[in-house]
Structure formats: structure tokens, C-alpha cells
Amino acid sequence: MSKLRNNFTLSDLANKCNFIRKLDLYKFYEELDKLYKDEGNHNLYDMFSHLGVEDPDVIKFLKKITRILKGLSNQEISVDKLTKTKNNNCTYFKYWLYDKLIIHGLQKQDIKIISDFLNSKKNYLDKIVSSNKPCKFYKLNLNDIYELKNIFDYSEIFHDADISIYDEILKDPKYLNYLKNGLSLYRRGKIRCLSGKKNEYCNEFNEYANNCNNYETRLPYLSCREKFLSSLLKKDTTSKGEPLRGDGTNEDTLDSTLYKLLEKDKIVAKTHINEFYKALNTYNGTYTVNTCNLLTDNLMKEKDAICNLFRRVENILEKWDDFVSKYDNLDPKDACDYLNYWIYGKIGNLDGSPCDIDNFYFLWHKHSIYESKNKNKNKCFNEKYYGFNTEELRNKKKVFDFLVYYESIKNKLKEAKNECKKDYCSYIKHIFELYKIMEWKNDSHSYKEELILFQNKFSSNKELYYLEENCPDMCLGFVFNKKLKTLCPFEENTSLKLTKEKVKQCENLVSNKVPGEIDKNNEDYNFSSLPSATVYNKLNGEVITDYYYSICEKLIPLNDKHCGIYNLCTKLVRNLKELSTMKKKERTDRCEYIIHWIYHEISKIPNIISENIYESVALREFFNIVYNVLRKLDITNCFFNTININFNEHKEKKYLHDYFKNYDKIKNEGACNGEECKKYCKYVLFINEIYGKHINKCCYCYKSEGCKENYPYYFKCDDNYNPHTLFKKLKCNNFEEFREKFKKADTPMPEDHYVKRLAYISLNVPHLLNRDNKKSSIIPDVVSDKITSDPFHTFALGSFGFLGVLLILFILYRFTPMGSYFNNRNTRNKESYFENFEHQFLEHNVQFNRGNTQNRRMRIAYHQA
Template sequence: MISLYRDLLSLWRNSSCCEKNSDNRCIKNVIIEFDKELLKNKKELYDFSEYYNSVKNVWGTTKCQNAENLCKYINYVIKLYKKIRQRRHLKYNEKYINEMIILEKALVNGNDANFIKEKCPLVDINAVLNMKIKTLQMSENGEGNIILRENLESRNARKKFNDNVLNGLTEYGKYKKFNIENVEETMKNKCFKDIKKLDIKYNWAKELCGKLATYLVKLHSIDGLEGNNNDRCAYLNYWIFDQIMNITGSDDKNVIDGFVLNELNKVVYQLNNTCFYYFDGNFHEWDEEKYLHDFFKNFNEILDKTQTFNNNSQTYCDYIHHINNIYEKYLDRCCIYFYEDEPLNKCEKYFNCDQAYNPYNIYTKLYCKGDEKPEIFFKKVEQPKPIDYNVKTITKLSAGGSCNKFLCDPYYIFVLGTFMVMGTLLMLLVFNKV
């Protein structure tokens, strides 16, 4: 499978489908996934969408002799769709987003829903009609509550690092592009249309959602927010995360109802569905992703600033220690390394697999306590062993121990052995005569 992915990557990078950025890398890459069940489900959803129109064209004719089996097939696909939609974890749903959109367009456009109801009365086509509106839905009742609070120590550390390390850096400054004061009412009205379900304690959410709607519409034209669409979406995503974290604070009573996050997700999907980022999880996950995103985006500038430090650089030392702990946790999760080829990054939104961006490379430039024995005070996170290391090693060893044609061909070995024996006998004969 690894070899297949490498071949696919090579084909993709050399095709017209690969729109490249300034670093000559594909903006959208081949998705790497080793979960066989997930791959199977994606293919089944896609195949159904791809062939649906062809099947529909012959369904009502005399040529169609398998109407009952077709109904069973449609019922199976819709049950699969419903099963995926009902998963509460949005990052799981995100892996199916393209197939979901294609299938929804195939079944919901025009009179397709009525057509299926007529041909297959027992098929629950409403499962698609209802869930399409609730894009990547979380529960809208109390069961969807997500605790969003952090301890005071984490909150203070985040503020310290933002104020003293990241503030003033070029890339980090892009977050300021989202700080508009006023939001048009038309944008606010795109959010929380079912306002009766919105608790009064979430009044801030309507204002924030209005800002989100504004930026989604204008995302491609915001001055100073250069980069590809994925970069712009990521900055907006983490800006929203930061706003929610700052608003909710560390109060033990601060939770966010699933309905609130679901509304934010719907706004993202409806106004700019090229931003495939979702609001789920918890403070801890949000915090770690944003830490990594900001670190990699500002890496070179942080590295340059280490040259101007005096002995009072402990804040930067604390920051790099903190980043290193998160980096160690996510390296295996996000990066697949190969013996020869470039690594595959499964977390392109917030992680960089290039070892040039290892936090240790900044740590070595800092003056930190215990610097005389850095291996004790700072653990260098090593690159994981390539996933194809054993295969490549065995292949090279086999190649190194192989024979050339002359030494390993049985014919040449026989001839050489015969001449050696004859030569030995001839020498003995000569010595005996002497």
C-alpha cells in the first residue's frame, strides 16, 4: 500500500490537478489513509454517486429487470450514509466530506427524492434530505454539550507566550486582520435562525458568528492575508478558536452546547465550503493545534530573533519546552516517513514534518538554564523510523550480497573448477618427473 501511495503522489504532482504554491508543492495533496474500512466506505459512496444517473435512466424502462435489487442497493448506501452522519465526532465525518457532498447532490437535486420514494417506498430517503441541512451535525439537545474550560495556569501560559514570543511577528500578525469592530446585521442574520434554541448566555455567539460569516465571504480578498486558500482558512479557524477560548474563560460553568458549534459549522459549510474545518473537540485539542500552527508559521522569525537575545531569554526557553512536548505527541500521529521519499503529512493544517523545523533547532540557539547539559533539560524528538525501513534494508542487503554473472553462473563455476583440478594434476605430474 505504501508503494501504491508513493506512485499516486508522483502521478498527482506531475498532473494538471496539482495546483502548486510558492514552494512548488501541491496545495491539495493525495489523502493518505490506511483504514481499510474507511477507504471501502468512501469508495462505495463515490461509486453510487458516479453511477446513479446511469441507473436512473434505465430504471423505469423495460430493460430494468433488477428493480428489487436496486432498491436494496440504494437502501444499503443510504444506511451507510446515515451511519456516518450520526457519528458524533466531526473529525471522523470530515474524512468523508467530499463523498457526502457528491452523494447529496446526486440524490437531492431535482425530483430525485420523489423518484426514489416512488420506486422504493421502503427506502428512507428523508435521512439524506434531513441530514443534508445539518451539515456534520452535532446533537442539538443537551447531550451535545462540550466542556470548554482551561485551568488558570494554562490560560496564563498561553497569554505569556502570545504576548512575549509571538506578538509582533509577521505571520502571527495575520490574526489582527480579523479584528473588525462592526458586523452587518445581514451577516448576523445568517446565524442562529432558530434563535429560540440559543440560551441567553450564548449571546456572544451570534456576534462572533456574524464575524465568521463576514470573513468567510471576504476571505479571498482580505488585505495582508496572503497565501493559498488552506492557509487563509486555517488562520480564520484558529482565530475563532482563540475568540471562543477567551470568551468562555476558566469558569467551571462554561460549557458550549452542541447546538452552538453546529451553527458555526453550518455557516462554514454554507458560505465557504472550501474551508473544511470544524468546531468540535475541547480546549486542550484546540490549544495544541494552535500552538503548533503558530510555531511552524513563525519558525524562521523566531529563529532569527534568538540571535539578538541576552541572558534574559527564559520566556523563550519555556515556550520551546512547551512546544517540544506537543511536538513529540503529534509527530507520530501526523507524519509518515519513508526511507527515500518525502514524508507524508496527515496534519497539513497545523504541522510540518520537515526535520528542519524541529524545536530542538531553536533550543540550541537559546541560552537556557542547564544549557551545559541540554540532553538532561531538553529532549530532542527524533524522527520516527521510516515505515518502509525494514523492506528497504532487506532489499539493499540482498542486492549487496548478489553475485555477478561470472561468479554465480553454474556453467562458469564448473569450467573454473575443472581447470583448477586439471592445473593441479598437471603441476603434480611435473613435480613427480622432476
Template structure:
């Protein structure tokens, strides 16, 4: 056990923090630690036999433990005027003392097991007063369990037995702060771990402790506020302080500064309700605050003046609610009350008060609202207050205001020519990032209401609208539970050196350098009126200015010699991000488009293709980044081949893919638009050659069941897509250039053709005697009738083969599962076994002879078996 654990024994805690010496457990602990040499109950310590235990330190501890257990049975006689708290906690204190002694004595697992073995055997067997029941239940724990349980006990005693002002003293020592925070964390985790039917010693101990913990919690109105403060310490949040201060009493509540800046610049006429309501409340706050609050006299309030001012304003607001606030600016009935609550959230952010004082404010607010309801008057109820930190209060208000003004933001995003559209998108992204952060930190459900409002707003089509208007912002990941941040690709901002290297490739003159494919390819047909054009145009659209994906930064050093590779990576991030939220058929189709688009765009990067593509470090790095992107966005059904890439072949596959996706969109009228029809027909003629080249490798055809697509992402085997049929549909033979027609590509040979031929051939021969069966005389014997089995040599050979296999199987069974096989195997094995046994006997004799030496000073250990 680590020596650092001894720093947290109760005596050490008492020496470090004086207020611990005033705790009930500390006084109880000192009584339990008294030596057995005292006059009180000395006979018990001296007469009890511990002969089964040979460790004197363990014996001393056990004597004290059983003496203390007897104390608890008659605690009125031993603890008069020393212990004042409830009897239910005495057992917790006793076990805390026991665990503390185990830590102090540095006991290991062996010694701990001795203690629990002794307890299990003797606690119900005469060691205690038989007239009384056992005061405590002891559960078997290991070293780690004891450390954790003891840590929780220390936390609970701090929580229940000391005032919040003492928390400030703990804050000054990081080591002890972490210790109590860990106790709080252990309590929360143990509630989850032991909520099932698990009956381990740890969980049994925890459940008994938890019952007492919750019982005491119900007896005090203000205990939750202490736990909130500890929770804030645990989360390292800036919380409402325990120190008195008047800071912020006259602060002016406004909208979120980022939102305020956008609204002031564009000055929208509509949706000013919230902003004006805040101004109204701020003005009335100056009128209705008071320093006289008799209702607080019966409560222990640390910052009475602060609470008094706020309570006075709240109570006055409820009195004038119907006339002043209820129908403010024709708002819905609930809106003004929501505005009032979030205005107060912001006020609390600027007022340093204890969580217990704020809890009192909310309780008195609730009582006032209840009274108004009884009087059948309109009123406003407070929202739940769970000891929110300043950061939590600000986050809740910010999300609410965004949702309240979302329609204004939406209208601005719809203005295509709006100059500040990008500023609105940045604001939306910041709110989505805040949502992800709140979702990750919502352990105590502090943000439950705001998160539900946000989900209700953006689940569905509204999120798709924002993705379209604010591309490259990773907004689609907002509900992805696997990602802890909104955009996993924007982990850092670009360095100054990276910014310098991200220069445009305006003067780069190697666009047609060696290795560039397709720059002047005459087969790069580009029909802007066909479906594939719009998809590729979307995939290749420019990235939003100033967008920086840190995951692509590895390609910046290669951008100078391979101009465009970094920009392509950014586009891949955006396109795969959109793919990650697509489903079913849409997802499959878009994956095929992205795959062909990436290979095609690579060929346009200068100096990227060489005779050996593996020599290009930039290309290898690019594919590594692509696979990292796929992993981060959780795409496992769309991959690119990064090995043995034939870019010419990939380009041909793209042509075929595009042809099949455009097939139903080819229409033209020769009489009115002969040029367009000629281009189409030329394209069909080109595709027909590729179709004939790939059909045999891409289709698996059966005579009985049609053709199956082997590579559906670029080739369709359905004969309806045959270029010849499209050639005829467009009447290309009426154009002089194609008057000779087009050679039709036929389907591949059926893979089951030979089987069908054999079946038809032998089937007809077998059917003939059956058809003439009626002509055979009734006196004919069965031997004279030729049937399919006896006349077909294939079946005769098959029967013979299966018969031979059956014989082998029978011999194998006899060999493996009858004494016959064992007899042949055991002859040699018996000789080996005899030799092995002799070797073992000789080894044991030598071992025993060796270990009999030097035993004079060692304890004799005997191994035995019970009869």
C-alpha cells in the first residue's frame, strides 16, 4: 500500500484541518483507538483467546475491534457526553476506524483476509454479548475496496458535518482537494455500479452506507446546495462563490455578445421581444430592489443583502405580472416567464453568492408563486436550480437565445446575396460546438432542458437546411455520439508557416507536366444537362474561404510541387462528412461518385503520376489522410483502393459509371438539334467500346436467372442498358456519320450453359422409355426397363464413390471409438509410460532429499487433506 494513503488518515486530516477535530467522527474515533490496557473492559481484552492468529499486530487490532463492538452494544454507558449524533452512524464510524487502522498498519491482502476470516467465524460465536444482536455487518473487502470506501466516508463526513465556508480551506491544498473530489466521484460511480443486483462485498457495504447518506439528506433542506458546491469543485468550474461580494448587483443583462453584434449590424425588425424584455426587467430591477426582508430572518443566510435584493425584485415582479409582463408584446403565455428566468440566470452570473443562498431564493420564489396560484392570479414559476456554476448559467442562456432568434438567422441565411452570410454561419457553428460541449458535460443533467429544446429544433430537415447553407462547418456531426467535438478535423489553427505555404498555384506552369492525365483527353465528355454533372459539380465546389482542416496539414509541404493536393484533401473532408449522414441507396450512390471523383481529380494534380506511383510520397500521404478521415467520421462501407492503381482504367470505370447513371436522361431531336444528337451518338459509340471491354469481367450470367452485377458501382449488366438500345432510341443511324450503325455487344456466355446442355442431352434419352412405357407389356420384368440411375454412367460412378467413402468412414469409427484402435496405439505408449513414471519417482526422491537440508531455523509447513 502506498505511503501517500497514510496522508489521509483521520488523524492526519485533523492535523491538517482544525475543523475536522470538531466532527463527531473524530471524537468517536479517538474513543475507539484507546489501548486495551485501560481499566474499562480490560477483562475482555485479556481473556479473549486469539490462538488461531499468529500475528501480534493483527491480534491487537482484533482485540480492539471486538471491544469496540461491545461498546456499540451499550454505547450509552461508554460514550456519554462524547458522542451526540444519531446511533445509525456509529457503525459507519466503527468501520471507518477499522479501515483507517488497516491503512496505518500497512496490512496486505493476506492480513486483511485473516481479519475478515476471524470476523466471519467468531462474530456470531460467543465473542459478543449474547443478549444483544450484532451491531454491524462486515463485508469482505480487498485493499482497493477499503481505500475507496474510506475515501467516500471522508467525503460524506466533510459534506454533512462541516459548513461550506470550510471548503475554501480545502481549496488551498490541491492534494486534499483532489482526495475529497475523488470521494465524491466514487460515490457517483458506485451508485451506478451497485444499482444492479450485484452482491459483491463492496456493493453490500456501499448500499448500507448509501441508505444512511440519503436518510440524512432528506432531513435537511439545504444539504443539496453543499453537494452542488463539491460538484463544482470536482468539475473545476467557476462556481458561485462562498465569499461575500456585491459585485454585479447593478449589471445590465444583455443578449449573447456574438448574437447582439449580428443583430445590431443588420437591425432586423421582427423578433425583438427578448431583447426588449431584458431592457424592461433591467429598468424595473432598479425600482423594486429592497434591503428589508423579514422573511429571511428565520433562515441561516450568508449573504442576506444580495438575496434580499433579488427576492424583493422577484416578489414585486410576481405582483405586477399580469399587468406588466404576461402579454408583453403579444408573446405566448409561457414566453415572458422563460425570458424572466433566463434574465435572472444572467444576473446570478454576476453576483457572488453561495449555492445555499441561491437555493433559498428559489425556494421562496416557488412559495410566492404557489400563493399566487391559490389566489387564482397569473404568475411565473421558477425553473429548476441545481447549483449551476457561472459557466453553466451562461451556456444555458446562450443556447436559449440562439433558439429564440433562430428564425431571424434562418432568414438571413436564405438571402443568397447577403454579404455577412459567412458571419452568421460562424455564429451557428459556435452554438453547435457549444451544444457538443454541453452534451459532454451534462453528467448531472444541468443542461437537460436546453439540450432537449435544441434536439427538438434540429432533428430532421432543419439540420439539412443548415448543412446546405453553411457547408464546411461539420454541422452534420452535431448529433454524432461517437465524436466528442463538433468537427474532428479542426483541432488546431494553421501556423504562420502553413499559411505562407498555402499560396495559390497561379504561376505554376506544370499543369500539363509528365504524369498528368486527362488534361486534353478528347473523351472527356461533359454534358451539363445530365445528372452526373451536377453531382460532380457539387463535389468539386470551392471550399469556404479561411476553412482549415488540420487533418490535411500533412499535405501542405507537398502543395508546392503538387499544386492542388491540399485543396483536394479539404474537399474530400467536406464530401465524406456529408456522406457520413447519408443512408441506404443514397449513401451507396454517393460513395460511388466520390470514389470516381477522387481518382479523376488526382490525375489533374501536376507531377503526381509516374511510372511507379509508390515513388510518390505525396500520393501515399494523401491516401493515408483519406483513410484517417473515413475512420474519424465512422464510414466503414466506402473505401478507395490505394494499391496497384491503374488510373487509365479508373477513368474508364468512371465513364461507364456516368453512362449508366445518365442513361435515362439522354434525349434529343435530330430534326431540331442535330449537333447535340451527334455529340450524344459519338459518346454512345465511345461507351460501346468500353461496354464490350468490361462486360465479360463485370457480369455473371445464368440462362435461368439472368445476369448478376459483380461491380455494381460502375457496371450494370441489365441488357436494357446496352448502348445499342440507346443508339437506336436516339436514331443515331439517321446521322450520316453513324449511318453504318453500331455493332451490338452481346451478353457473356452463360456460366451454366454446359450443365444445361448435359441435362438436356441426357434428360431426353432418359425420357424416351418413360414415354413408351405404355407399350411395354405387363409381363416385362424390372431388369428390362432402363432408368436414369442404372443407365447413366455418371450416377453409377457416383454411387460407387460414395460407397467407398462409406467403407473408409466405418473403418475410421472402429479405429477411433472401439478397443481395436486402442490396442494398436497402447503397445508403445505403455513402454513410454513405465519409463516416464520411473523418471518422475527418481526426480521426486532427489527433490525431497535436497529440500530436507537447512530446515533447523524454518517453520515446518504441512500439507493436508480433510478426511
């Protein structure tokens, strides 16, 4: 037997909580223990030997039980004086028995013997239990007994205990977890042992659960105890970790951070809600004894505050119609919502237990029944109560108030010079983070209404795009991503100053080799007016945020040797987050830009000398992070090559990609002048060289089907994009320095697709070309030889031929005149005999009987024709 299980005997629990010694269960247990410890002088070995019991420990245990039963029967102890009713005596006796079985660690066979023995002593047990509830013992194993004992401890000892008792239990997490486990086992048993299910454990559990229903019905809300027990280890704080204000006197109407922002921009009065909350605060109420006479629950911590609040609500509801009529154009339903959320704020700021909240709504429910007969036209009821705790109430109100003011906040975000824009964005992010928390904690549907309101407001991509544009780097676009438990999966709060200290500046760092410097002799062809420049400027923009990208943290130690790799990682994470919110063509285009951009930027990192990332610790760690981000963001169509990286080749691919993206813009620029035109011509000449180098590899052309693009993410085979077209459009021939240098790069010679296919087959799979010829030769000769030479085939053909002949003969005989011919041949022989007989008969002049034939049957002679 585990030591842990022995630590929860009734004696251990009583030593932990003194109140247990006053319970009927404890007194009953102690009296049984007195008899149990009395060894007595009875030699009962012979009595148990017929049961097949040989274990001396089991025999000793049975002797003690027999002593107890006889003591009860002889009224050596009077259990009637210990308990108020006999209804619980069987449970108390079983509790004592289970406690002893756990202490002794008896096995299933031993427990079966003990159960059979007790069931045989029904006459003893009936004296201590209610006559209409016999005490039956089931054949359980030790684990079942432990679970039932755990359930008994929770329901019999702590269910009706005063709330101060829980404060004692809270001091020892071991005992608290034991009681919480008892609650979980009880709930699980309700599911495991549905009515009709038959086994020893369920028989015992259902018998006990039916008895428990007697006291469950006395409670207005059983769930408050369950919630209270479940929350004891969790100090109830706001989502920001602020301590509760438990005095119940707070009269704030809105979340303080939101109120300051709204007040500063003078938009707090844009809706009725704040004014409405203030008006509700003016109603007072002092409860009388009659106000809360229904509340007898010992688990209430803030009974006075709850009763006072309910009295205030009563006063408000009595004058509800007049109160609502003061607010023009306020829908009665909205008014009821405002009242509900005002109440959430009041109760949420109390240091109350779940039972305090449940009892407030119990009072309101009773009031609503009475109020249904009232003359008030508009009525407000607590239809949306699902058993909240204080944290849930605060969160619900905070989200609701924000949604009411969102349109006003949105209009302020449009103002370019608004000083509060950053603060508004921070608060919006806070609410979005709160939404994610509420979504993941909505098991009991406590946040159902607020989640629906939030989704209705922000589910359209248009709304999220607007917020992403005005509040960048806030992860707002991830709010509905079901795979992410948090809003920003790559961030954690930290000191921005600390991050900057970790990531040292690298201006004076000397590198052994800096790939990318090979292009320093080339011109900078990144024209600021072209589309590609705009995108790259955005991709390469600094990450402006007060959050630290923790996912890139592993690169900080490598930043000394490979200066800039950490910053590049944070930029890439930012860019991939934006990519995940894009759709269709926009997403594909941005992915192409990111791929070309990242290789170009990596080539600038000092000391990146390997062309294989697995030979470079920095690159290996960098791309591991990249693919981790792609997986978390569920990006499955934008990947990076990590093997045999050739930075020079990637640069050329980037130049070509950008050229095709910029082509239409350059072409539509029209005639250019002077140095600007000269610069464009120089760029086209530079691209033409790379274009000619890649065109044969990237394009595969056919005579009738155009050209196939082998690498569409950076090269277009359409001849309209040929640099020669731009060269002519820009009139670059007017510049003498370009006139002789430009050489047009033509597309590959088109090939006949069918001929090319045959050539491929003849080279790689030549046997396919001879397949038809081989088939034609096999059919008349080879196949024929095989059939005729095989004895089985010869026998089969002969047999089927013979059967066929028989079948044909049968058909001819049965269904054609030939069959009639053979039949008539025999008939003619018979007819010659009958003709001779007839002549003979006539010659003797035989007279016929001419009697009346009307009453006789007519007999018609028949013979085959």
C-alpha cells in the first residue's frame, strides 16, 4: 500500500482539521474503533475455516468485525445517540471499513471474503441502519475502495463545511489536491456509472449517489462549491496581475486605461454607456434581514456586499422604465446589456467566492419570478448567467466596453497626427490578447456572448487589414488563428534596452570573407521609383516594437561573429507574419520577394563562408528558426533552399525577378531624358547579360505550344519581356556607348514536341518503340504455336468441340422438322398394324352399340399425327 494513501485516513484528516472531530461520522468511527481495538477472548478460527480462510491477517480482521457486530447487536454502544438519523449509518460503517481495508492493504480475494461474510450477517446490520435501506457490501478491488473513500471524504466531510475550513486546507496543497480529486472522481462516477450499468463499483457508487441527492437538493447551486474548490490554488487576479479591490466600494465605470484614453481624446461621451453606468452608481441599497433570508450557504465570503448590491439592483428594476426613458434612442435590449455588465463590474471587483456570485444570481432569479407579474413594460433578467467567477466577470466587461467604443477608437486611428495612436494600438492588442485567453478558457461557455460579439466585429479581413495597417507589428492578424494559443507566438515581454545591449553593434567587426561584396563594383540598380524597391524597403525596415522576438534568441550568441544575423531573423519573422495574412496572388508575389530578399541579405552577413547550411552553425540555426516559424504560421507554400546555396547565382535570380516585376513600370515611363534615361539603359544592358545566361536553362520552347517556364518564380519566357524590347523603347541606341554593346538574347530554337518525345523514348526507353511490332508478330505465329503445342489446350478444344456437336444435334432434334421425321417413322410402322386390324374388324360386321351418349363422357381418341 502506498504511503500517500495511508496519509488520508480519518485520523489524519481530523488532525489536520479539528472541525472533523465534531462530525457524526467521526463519532461513529471512534465508537467502532473502540470495539475494533478490543481483542476479546473468542476463538473464532473454526467459524472462518469453512470459508476457506487461511490467512491469519484476514482471520484476525474478521474476528474484529464479528466483535463489532456483536457489540452493536448487544447494544454495548448505541449508535442512535451518535447520529441524528439512521440513513447515513450504512455509509459511515462502510467508510470505517474502507479506511481499515486501505490501512491493511488487503487484496481483492480477501476483500471478497470479507464482503461475503458481511452480507451473511444481515441480521446484525439491520439493527444499525434504516429498515427500508438495507446495507449491502459489494466485491470491490482495493483501488475501487480507495476511490470511494476519496469521494466519501469530499462529500461527507468537506461539502457542507464552513468557508474558513477551506482556508486551513489551502495551507497544504497535498490535502487540497486530495479533496479536488474526490470531486473529480464523483463527477467521473456520474458518467462512468450511468443508470442501468451493472458492475460492483457502479452498484456501490449509484447507491451512494442516490443517497447524496438528499442533501444536494438543499443547495441553490451545487456548482459554486465545485468552482470554489477548483480555484483555491489559483489566486484570483485580473489578466494584468492586478490585485483585487475587495472592499466593494469601487465606483469606476470603465477600465481605467480605456477611460483615460477616451477622456484625453474627448470621446468618452460618444456613446450612452459611461453615462448609463454613472447613473446606475447613484442608486443605493442597504439590505434587511428579509433581503437575503434565502441565503444559508456557509461558503459565502462577501454576504453583506452581495446583499447590498442586490438591494441596489432591486431599486433600479423598480424604476426601470423611467430610468431607460431618459436616454434617447437607447434600445431596451442595449439598456439591459448595460445593466448586466455594470453588475459584472461590481461583483468582479469583490474578493468573493463563486458561491457569492451564484447566490447573487439566485436572488435575482427569485426576484425575476416575482417581477414577471410587475407592471413594468421593459424587464431585465439574468438570462446569460453560466456560473462565472470574478476574473471572468472582469474580462467580460472589459471586452464588452471596448467593443462599444471601438468605432470611436477606429476614427481616431485615422487621424495621422493623433498623439494617442500608439496607446490606442497597445490597448487594442491587449484586448486581442484577452480574446485569445477567453477563447482557450471557454470550456464552460462563460465567454460565449463576448466571443460572438468580438467575432462579428472583426471577422472580416477588411477590418483586420485596417488594424494591421494602422497598428503594425502587433500580431492583430493572428487573432483568429486556431493553431496559436497566444496572439504573438514569437514574442515575450522584456526590456528593449536589455535586448539592445545583447545585440552588439558591429561597425568595427572585421570579417574573413563577406560574400556580397563581389557586387560592389557593379552599379546600384535598385531604383527607388520601381515596385521592387518599395517592397524591399518594407521587408528591410527596422522592427519597431517593445516586444522581444524570443524565437530568434538562439542567434544572439552568434551575433558577435555574424553581425546582423539576429536583426535579420527578427525582420524575417515580422515579414512572415505579414505573409501569413495575405491571400492568393498577393501571397505568392510576396513569397517570391521574401525568398530573393533573404538570400541577398544573408550574403551580406560576415563570415558566412559555406555554401551548405549544415556546415555553418549560424545558417543551420537560422533556417531551423525559419522553418519553425513557417510551421507555426501554417505557411505551406513558401520554402527556402538550404542545400548547395550559391549566393552569386541567387543574386542573379533576384536581379531577373526584379526586372520582370519592374518591366511594366519601366516600359510605361515613356521617353526618358538625359542621365536618367542613360541609367535605365545601363540597367537594361546589365540585365540583358544575365538574361542571356539563363534563358536556355529556364525556357523550353515548342513549335506549336509556346515556351514552358521551368523557373517561373524568377524568369518569364514570353518574348515581350526580352530586354531588347526595352532597349528599343528607351531609344538606347541614341547613346553611342551602348550602341555596339547590346546583343539580343533569343529564346531557344522551338522543337517539335512529338519528335522530341520520340527522341527521349528512343534514348531512355527504346523497348517501347518496338512494342507494336512485337505484338503483331506474336499474334499469328507465336500465340498459335503455343496453343497447338500445349496438350491441355488440345484436350480442352476437343472436349468442347464434342459437346458442341451434341448440343447442335439436340437442338435439331427437338426444335426442327428433322425430329418429327424420326418420330413419324415409327408411327407409320404402327399404322400398318392398325390398318390390318381395322380391315379384319370390318370384315366380321361388328355392330356398334347406339345407346344414349348424352349422359356419358365423350371419349376422343387421340394419336400422334
